[in-house]
Amino acid sequence: MSSSHRDASGTNEGSSFGGVAVLKPPETPPHWRLGFWSLIVTQFQGAFNDNGLKFLVIYLIVERNFPSELRDRFILIVGALFAIPFILFSLAGGYLADRYSKRSVTIGTKLFEIGVGLFAIAALATGNLTMEAAAVFLISTQGALFGPSKYGLLPELLPGNKLSWGNGVIELGTFLASITAVMFAGFLADAFRGRHYWSGVILLGLTMIGLFTSFGISRVPAANPARIFRVNPLGDLAGQLRLIAQDHVLGWAVVGNTYLWFLAALLQFVIVVYGHDVLRVNETEISYLQAAVGIGIGAGSLAAGYLSRGKIETRLVPLGGFGMTVFGFLVSRHGLGIWPVRLDLCLLGFFGGFYAVPLNALIQHRPSPGQKGGVIAAANLFSFVGVFLAAGVYFALSTAMHFRPNRIFLAGAVMTLAATVHALFYLPDSR
Numbered sequence: 001m002s003s004s005h006r007d008a009s010g011t012n013e014g015s016s017f018g019g020v021a022v023l024k025p026p027e028t029p030p031h032w033r034l035g036f037w038s039l040i041v042t043q044f045q046g047a048f049n050d051n052g053l054k055f056l057v058i059y060l061i062v063e064r065n066f067p068s069e070l071r072d073r074f075i076l077i078v079g080a081l082f083a084i085p086f087i088l089f090s091l092a093g094g095y096l097a098d099r100y101s102k103r104s105v106t107i108g109t110k111l112f113e114i115g116v117g118l119f120a121i122a123a124l125a126t127g128n129l130t131m132e133a134a135a136v137f138l139i140s141t142q143g144a145l146f147g148p149s150k151y152g153l154l155p156e157l158l159p160g161n162k163l164s165w166g167n168g169v170i171e172l173g174t175f176l177a178s179i180t181a182v183m184f185a186g187f188l189a190d191a192f193r194g195r196h197y198w199s200g201v202i203l204l205g206l207t208m209i210g211l212f213t214s215f216g217i218s219r220v221p222a223a224n225p226a227r228i229f230r231v232n233p234l235g236d237l238a239g240q241l242r243l244i245a246q247d248h249v250l251g252w253a254v255v256g257n258t259y260l261w262f263l264a265a266l267l268q269f270v271i272v273v274y275g276h277d278v279l280r281v282n283e284t285e286i287s288y289l290q291a292a293v294g295i296g297i298g299a300g301s302l303a304a305g306y307l308s309r310g311k312i313e314t315r316l317v318p319l320g321g322f323g324m325t326v327f328g329f330l331v332s333r334h335g336l337g338i339w340p341v342r343l344d345l346c347l348l349g350f351f352g353g354f355y356a357v358p359l360n361a362l363i364q365h366r367p368s369p370g371q372k373g374g375v376i377a378a379a380n381l382f383s384f385v386g387v388f389l390a391a392g393v394y395f396a397l398s399t400a401m402h403f404r405p406n407r408i409f410l411a412g413a414v415m416t417l418a419a420t421v422h423a424l425f426y427l428p429d430s431r
Helices: 032-063 068-099 102-126 129-157 160-191 197-214 237-246 248-279 283-308 316-331 338-365 369-400 405-425
Strands: 004-006 012-017 020-023 311-313
Touching (some): 068 369, 102 129, 129 338, 129 369, 160 311, 237 369, 248 283, 283 338, 311 338
């Protein structure tokens, strides 16, 4: 691969050497700190509500004591309903992110989330599992429409040499939000048995906070106001795939990012059942196991952002993959107590942060400004193809192959080893 680093339009944006893409810092946008931190808080709230509602519904399924096969089937359905909107609507979100100001799109998705929150309150009040699952689908739809604007805002709000750092911060916030939401969902499942409309009211209140903070995001112009909308939500996918395929580094990053989301979703499913069936702990203790992963990912993401020192340090990806493999194997051992499991999961997550940050920075940095929203949307779509596949793989391993949770952890470690070898072999500029 050439050492010249170009975007999709062929314009020089910097250089790459030894696995490091060096960003050419643009002039610092005025007042970027207020806009950036407003985005971080807004994103934190959105990720918190998405995952909080999803796992509240999963906890409510688990506590109903369905037969294990039926329980796993319901968990599969909820996981699929969470992933499908990202597959269907991410490219529509990419169109919105290019056609309109990403700030305006963010505010619009928050208004949509208020409507979803009202529907979720009705679903939780009636205890109707079908309505609860529909609420998961709807809040995931909001996330799919918001995602391309969220990630597309980073290079518009930040100086170029802050992009890796900004990705570290947003990954820290996203995963901490996701895992604290899982913990909070466990608390809500315990605290409001038979009164879960209060859970919905609390989540709606958090949405109002997210709407307020979204107004603090810096005003940015539309990147491509002439872009034409296509009715078919997947109509732009072939074009985005061609753009990604033309840039081998970008393609490498999209594949790696898809695998990371697959593994994270698989771990979330298996941790719930591992805590319930193997450790035999309650929902609150299970949520602490999820928290261990999230704290690790957040700390690893922040560390990777600082270690990158204004660059995109791609050599962190195989290092992160090997770390995830080792600790995925260690957590699969039999007879572990809860504290060794927490430690192994935390360190697995830490190396996951090393894996994630360079990939996200590449996906945001490589496309030209007018193509950025569409490419990020396509990457977002594939990440949730990974989430969707994780639900199917979990069901196949647990139900069809009768794997206990320990063996699913081991299967995840083996798959991660294969993904790491792939990452190392195709590492940009490593040869």
